[in-house]
Amino acid sequence: MRLAAPLIAGNDLSKMDAETLRFLTNKDVIAVDQDPLGKQGHRTLKEGDLEVWVRPLSGGEHAVVLFNRGKTPANIKVAWELLQLPVDQKADVKDLWSKKVTKNVSGSYGGKVAPHGVIMVRITPLR
Numbered sequence: 001m002r003l004a005a006p007l008i009a010g011n012d013l014s015k016m017d018a019e020t021l022r023f024l025t026n027k028d029v030i031a032v033d034q035d036p037l038g039k040q041g042h043r044t045l046k047e048g049d050l051e052v053w054v055r056p057l058s059g060g061e062h063a064v065v066l067f068n069r070g071k072t073p074a075n076i077k078v079a080w081e082l083l084q085l086p087v088d089q090k091a092d093v094k095d096l097w098s099k100k101v102t103k104n105v106s107g108s109y110g111g112k113v114a115p116h117g118v119i120m121v122r123i124t125p126l127r
Contacts (some may be wrong), residue, residue, distance in 0.1 A: 028096040029120065032063040041065070044082045050113075052078045062123045063096075068113035076119070077110025089125055096120045 009024055016024070032055065041055030041063065049070030055063040062083050066076040080087050093102045093109045097120060102109070104126070111119050 026096065028094070028099070028122065032057065032096070032120075032122065035063075045078075050074055050076050052076065052082060054078070054082060057122070060125055064109070064121050064123060066110065066113050066119040066121075068115060068117055071115050073112050073114055075110060076113050077108045078123075079108045080106070083123065085125060091123050091125045094122045094124070096122060 011020065035055075035057045037056060037058040039056045041053050043051055044054045045052035049068060051065075051067040051069065053065040053067060057063055064078050064083075066078065068074045068076060080089055080091075085091070087107050090104045090106050091109075093105050094100070095102075105123075109121065109123065113119050
């Protein structure tokens with residue numbers, strides 16, 4: 001059985017700039033890392049330089065990373081089918097970097113991802 005990896009910082013903590021500190025102390029991202037379900041994330045889609053990674057979380061939630069390995073911006077989306085959710089299932093989607101919450105999303109979620117960039121979201125199905 002594969003388990004999620006611990007969060008490890010390999011930098012000099014006494015010399016971090018503000019952006020690195022913000023990046024490494026993001027409570028929403030740390031919560032995904034430390035989710036008690038303990039399941040490993042996995043790649044569910046790869047189309048050229050575009051990838052979708054999914055990690056099941058406790059409570060029926062999912063962490064999703066939309067990853068652009070390419071040199072130009074790209075639109076990437078995750079379809080509910082990849083999360084094993086019904087297409088008409090409504091969910092709230094929180095961008096873990098911007099903190100923006102999009103409510104009552106159904107079917108899929110996506111966005112424009114910068115070159116070599118990611119969008120990381122937490123998808124919470126509504127009951």
